[in-house]
Amino acid sequence: xxxxxxxxxxxxxxxxxxxxxxxxxxxxxxxxxxxxxxxxxxxxxxxxxxxxxxxxxxxxxxxxxxxxxxxxxxxxxxxxxxxxxxxxxxxxxxxxxxxxxxxxxxxxxxxxxxxxxxxxxxxxxxxxxxxxxxxxxxxxxxxxxxxxxxxxxxxxxxxxxxxxxxxxxxxxxxxxxxxxxxxxxxxxxxxxxxxxxxxxxxxxxxxxxxxxxxxxxxxxxxxxxxxxxxxxxxxxxxxxxxx
Amino acid sequence: xxxxxxxxxxxxxxxxxxxxxxxxxxxxxxxxxxxxxxxxxxxxxxxxxxxxxxxxxxxxxxxxxxxxxxxxxxxxxxxxxxxxxxxxxxxxxxxxxxxxxxxxxxxxxxxxxxxxxxxxxxxxxxxxxxxxxxxxxxxxxxxxxxxxxxxxxxxxxxxxxxxxxxxxxxxxxxxxxxxxxxxxxxxxxxxxxxxxxxxxxxxxxxxxxxxxxxxxxxxxxxxxxxxxxxxxxxxxxxxxxxx
Amino acid sequence: xxxxxxxxxxxxxxxxxxxxxxxxxxxxxxxxxxxxxxxxxxxxxxxxxxxxxxxxxxxxxxxxxxxxxxxxxxxxxxxxxxxxxxxxxxxxxxxxxxxxxxxxxxxxxxxxxxxxxxxxxxxxxxxxxxxxxxxxxxxxxxxxxxxxxxxxxxxxxxxxxxxxxxxxxxxxxxxxxxxxxxxxxxxxxxxxxxxxxxxxxxxxxxxxxxxxxxxxxxxxxxxxxxxxxxxxxxxxxxxxxxx
Amino acid sequence: xxxxxxxxxxxxxxxxxxxxxxxxxxxxxxxxxxxxxxxxxxxxxxxxxxxxxxxxxxxxxxxxxxxxxxxxxxxxxxxxxxxxxxxxxxxxxxxxxxxxxxxxxxxxxxxxxxxxxxxxxxxxxxxxxxxxxxxxxxxxxxxxxxxxxxxxxxxxxxxxxxxxxxxxxxxxxxxxxxxxxxxxxxxxxxxxxxxxxxxxxxxxxxxxxxxxxxxxxxxxxxxxxxxxxxxxxxxxxxxxxxx
Numbered sequence: 021x022x023x024x025x026x027x028x029x030x031x032x033x034x035x036x037x038x039x040x041x042x043x044x045x046x047x048x049x050x051x052x053x054x055x056x057x058x059x060x061x062x063x064x065x066x067x068x069x070x071x072x073x074x075x076x077x078x079x080x081x082x083x084x085x086x087x088x089x090x091x092x093x094x095x096x097x098x099x100x101x102x103x104x105x106x107x108x109x110x111x112x113x114x115x116x117x118x119x120x121x122x123x124x125x126x127x128x129x130x131x132x133x134x135x136x137x138x139x140x141x142x143x144x145x146x147x148x149x150x151x152x153x154x155x156x157x158x159x160x161x162x163x164x165x166x167x168x169x170x171x172x173x174x175x176x177x178x179x180x181x182x183x184x185x186x187x188x189x190x191x192x193x194x195x196x197x198x199x200x201x202x203x204x205x206x207x208x209x210x211x212x213x214x215x216x217x218x219x220x221x222x223x224x225x226x227x228x229x230x231x232x233x234x235x236x237x238x239x240x241x242x243x244x245x246x247x248x249x250x251x252x253x254x255x256x257x258x259x260x261x262x263x
Numbered sequence: 264x265x266x267x268x269x270x271x272x273x274x275x276x277x278x279x280x281x282x283x284x285x286x287x288x289x290x291x292x293x294x295x296x297x298x299x300x301x302x303x304x305x306x307x308x309x310x311x312x313x314x315x316x317x318x319x320x321x322x323x324x325x326x327x328x329x330x331x332x333x334x335x336x337x338x339x340x341x342x343x344x345x346x347x348x349x350x351x352x353x354x355x356x357x358x359x360x361x362x363x364x365x366x367x368x369x370x371x372x373x374x375x376x377x378x379x380x381x382x383x384x385x386x387x388x389x390x391x392x393x394x395x396x397x398x399x400x401x402x403x404x405x406x407x408x409x410x411x412x413x414x415x416x417x418x419x420x421x422x423x424x425x426x427x428x429x430x431x432x433x434x435x436x437x438x439x440x441x442x443x444x445x446x447x448x449x450x451x452x453x454x455x456x457x458x459x460x461x462x463x464x465x466x467x468x469x470x471x472x473x474x475x476x477x478x479x480x481x482x483x484x485x486x487x488x489x490x491x492x493x494x495x496x497x498x499x500x501x502x503x504x505x506x
Numbered sequence: 507x508x509x510x511x512x513x514x515x516x517x518x519x520x521x522x523x524x525x526x527x528x529x530x531x532x533x534x535x536x537x538x539x540x541x542x543x544x545x546x547x548x549x550x551x552x553x554x555x556x557x558x559x560x561x562x563x564x565x566x567x568x569x570x571x572x573x574x575x576x577x578x579x580x581x582x583x584x585x586x587x588x589x590x591x592x593x594x595x596x597x598x599x600x601x602x603x604x605x606x607x608x609x610x611x612x613x614x615x616x617x618x619x620x621x622x623x624x625x626x627x628x629x630x631x632x633x634x635x636x637x638x639x640x641x642x643x644x645x646x647x648x649x650x651x652x653x654x655x656x657x658x659x660x661x662x663x664x665x666x667x668x669x670x671x672x673x674x675x676x677x678x679x680x681x682x683x684x685x686x687x688x689x690x691x692x693x694x695x696x697x698x699x700x701x702x703x704x705x706x707x708x709x710x711x712x713x714x715x716x717x718x719x720x721x722x723x724x725x726x727x728x729x730x731x732x733x734x735x736x737x738x739x740x741x742x743x744x745x746x747x748x749x
Numbered sequence: 750x751x752x753x754x755x756x757x758x759x760x761x762x763x764x765x766x767x768x769x770x771x772x773x774x775x776x777x778x779x780x781x782x783x784x785x786x787x788x789x790x791x792x793x794x795x796x797x798x799x800x801x802x803x804x805x806x807x808x809x810x811x812x813x814x815x816x817x818x819x820x821x822x823x824x825x826x827x828x829x830x831x832x833x834x835x836x837x838x839x840x841x842x843x844x845x846x847x848x849x850x851x852x853x854x855x856x857x858x859x860x861x862x863x864x865x866x867x868x869x870x871x872x873x874x875x876x877x878x879x880x881x882x883x884x885x886x887x888x889x890x891x892x893x894x895x896x897x898x899x900x901x902x903x904x905x906x907x908x909x910x911x912x913x914x915x916x917x918x919x920x921x922x923x924x925x926x927x928x929x930x931x932x933x934x935x936x937x938x939x940x941x942x943x944x945x946x947x948x949x950x951x952x953x954x955x956x957x958x959x960x961x962x963x964x965x966x967x968x969x970x971x972x973x974x975x976x977x978x979x980x981x982x983x984x985x986x987x988x989x990x991x992x
Contacts, residue, residue: 108618128616129616132733136732138735147417148971149416151934152968160972173390173404175392176731186416188436188437193431194390194429196429202879240881240882240885244880247620248622250658250677251626351860374932378976379982391731415979421907421910447905450638483639483642485645488637490864492865493866636908660880669912674918675917679876679917680916680917682878
């Protein structure tokens with residue numbers, strides 16, 4: 021399983037508080053625990069040519085992990101369209117935290133992907149509501165985070181294929197915080213925690229969920245379906261020249 | 264639309280605190296606001312012959328509303344099976360609060376329907392997560408109840424057809440508090456609030472949701488599908504004697 | 507309920523066979539049976555200024571019905587984005603037949619929306635698989651069409667919120683032919699039949715399903731959810747000037 | 750992964766045509782290809798004590814495969830309740846063909862599980878409608894069976910968690926032929942093909958789907974959720990004696 025972690029990598033370079041939590045970037049920390057879990061991981065970031073998401077890189081990626089926040093609009097449409105094509109062809113996509121408003125997630129969802137938010141150092145509890153789902157494997161009834169940014173409903177996304185986690189926040193909000201979607205031949209997992217100023221990606225349970233999510237998003241072992249004129253498709257299949 | 268409200272009607276007769284909140288029984292209060300909404304309502308209770316759920320009553324019911332708690336096991340299997348048949352044939356069913364463990368709901372769900380609970384006079388907020396659903400019509404972003412019994416995840420029910428509300432509790436729990444299910448030709452709406460010691464069914468928003476839920480559960484205008492031997496079914500349809 | 511029927515209106519002007527079936531355009535025929543059903547209907551077409559979908563028209567539309575085929579790309583992105591906004595704000599959308607590859611449907615779905623097709627004058631049977639759904643009200647176990655264009659799986663759309671109809675074709679294919687989706691505050695119904703050379707929209711059952719679909723897509727009676735900074739939102743709600 | 754294959758094993762002993770197709774019983778043939786696939790398999794049948802489904806056997810079963818037809822009612826309620834408990838606790842269940850009306854499947858579904866059927870030696874095509882689902886891994890766009898019993902809609906089961914296959918029949922019917930359900934901590938896969946007089950379980954694609962289905966149903970690695978009085982549960986967790 022080949023995993024590519026994409027990070028915007030801006031907060032870490034300009035905000036001391038973030039740099040202190042993630043000295044090697046958020047991507048560096050994610051890479052670190054995925055490697056420990058035995059995955060084949062590479063990282064790429066926004067400021068690389070083609071944001072690091074060249075044809076060559078995507079062709080060698082089974083699952084792409086995405087973290088972005090303040091520079092969603094700097095990702096070119098060309099790269100977004102390329103990633104979109106790869107997801108429809110079968111590449112998995114794990115979308116983290118503020119990437120809910122990344123161009124790629126919005127394009128795949130078809131909605132505004134907007135939500136309520138609050139930075140108030142508040143406690144979050146992420147409850148498992150789908151106990152037999154492999155993405156919850158190894159997780160207790162809930163994960164407690166001492167401090168997270170509040171993300172609250174209404175979260176303007178399509179009804180998920182599967183709802184796995186629901187978040188509770190001290191300040192009175194709830195959030196559908198772990199959800200899967202199938203789009204084309206690709207599988208998508210959105211997971212809410214991971215504000216840049218908190219050490220969320222050092223939490224063992226959060227790491228486990230991301231590892232599970234990557235595993236769940238692995239490409240299927242099927243040819244991409246054939247679309248279009250059915251007669252022509254059958255002629256091609258039978259080795260004939262379609263008319 | 265003909266609505267029948269079924270209530271266990273035991274707490275109100277033995278517990279003074281409950282009797283004070285619901286002097287005419289929980290069914291009486293539900294009947295009262297449904298009538299105000301222009302619905303044709305009757306009430307029946309556990310201690311009536313056949314628990315009030317005779318063939319005659321069910322045959323005249325479009326939607327059945329159910330509240331029960333301490334006497335689930337006193338409902339006979341015969342009556343449960345009869346109601347089950349009616350739901351499969353198209354009668355709507357609105358299941359309230361502690362009726363999550365009623366025999367009829369458990370039979371329709373196929374699971375334990377168990378959950379976590381706590382009586383701690385805590386605040387609940389019921390958030391809308393499905394903003395275009397007619398059951399949420401007229402409701403603001405959330406309904407706030409000063410005091411409710413906590414019902415918490417994991418709630419052991421099948422994945423709902425539609426998740427409409429998610430509850431937040433002061434004490435740190437969340438709950439899928441409004442959900443729809445289709446079973447056979449019937450539609451089912453489960454709605455969590457309504458502990459017997461709190462005046463929940465006097466709350467205008469809670470009333471609105473129950474009215475909306477009844478409307479959503481209205482029977483469809485279709486014949487019950489024909490099941491069995493396909494040839495025989497076609498012969499019957501064509502006016503022939505099946506072989 | 508105010509319904510606007512949008513039609514590309516090209517086949518009818520250039521293809522005699524189509525003009526013979528739909529002398530007043532496909533939109534004309536749809537308008538005709540919707541009016542008979544008592545709906546307040548207007549029609550607009552591609553070649554009108556802004557394709558007839560001005561702010562003024564959309565502001566007065568509860569549900570938009572869309573038929574297009576050979577000129578999807580002539581619909582400007584500006585108009586597509588405007589319709590998209592209206593759907594997210596609550597306007598219903600009924601997508602017919604070849605409009606599965608209209609820009610607006612693709613934008614809302616986030617997938618290729620591609621499928622297999624065949625024009626072979628073959629019989630279709632549209633089976634009801636969701637018997638209690640109001641969109642199937644009044645419909646027998648299946649609708650039979652003597653001739654329809656085959657649309658076959660795999661249909662590259664997201665898992666529907668509700669699957670209502672499944673199509674069977676003489677030539678060996680199946681298709682999820684009636685499906686609902688919720689996006690933002692809006693409801694969407696896709697319905698497969700309606701090839702331009704067949705008199706599909708004169709079929710009473712097909713008409714009934716479209717009428718039911720429009721009714722199901724009616725806007726909800728709720729304010730659009732508030733998104734963004736939660737503290738600021740509360741201050742605005744309380745009549746304060748947000749900081 | 751420990752798999753137990755349960756078979757009614759009656760047709761094979763009384764009907765020569767069936768015995769010819771399945772000389773070692775349907776369970777024998779299923780066992781054979783599962784063993785080839787490297788699974789740890791045992792078989793049990795209806796006429797064994799406790800139908801072979803003792804506590805000891807179930808305690809050593811990760812996934813149970815079930816085939817039954819003419820003797821559903823001979824399975825005792827005691828054994829059905831035991832299997833039900835195991836499914837809710839996490840045991841996987843693969844339900845084949847005519848087991849759609851087994852007591853265990855009906856209990857888990859809560860509906861009549863009825864359908865239309867026809868024995869007419871007709872061709873079936875089983876189309877993949879969920880291309881990224883692991884249960885479809887290795888399968889082409891469809892599986893073609895020269896002869897199968899027709900199972901047609903309406904199939905009276907709850908909306909599935911996931912619809913993976915849709916069947917097409919020569920005679921004009923369609924069927925949701927591969928579906929998943931989650932109930933409690935357990936996962937369930939229903940798969941339609943497998944009439945006793947046809948060599949369906951010798952078909953490599955059918956075998957692959959069953960193998961994939963077993964893998965998908967594997968138990969999760971989580972403790973069973975704790976239900977009941979929340980304070981008492983926390984006290985137990987903290988090593989206290991609950992009051």
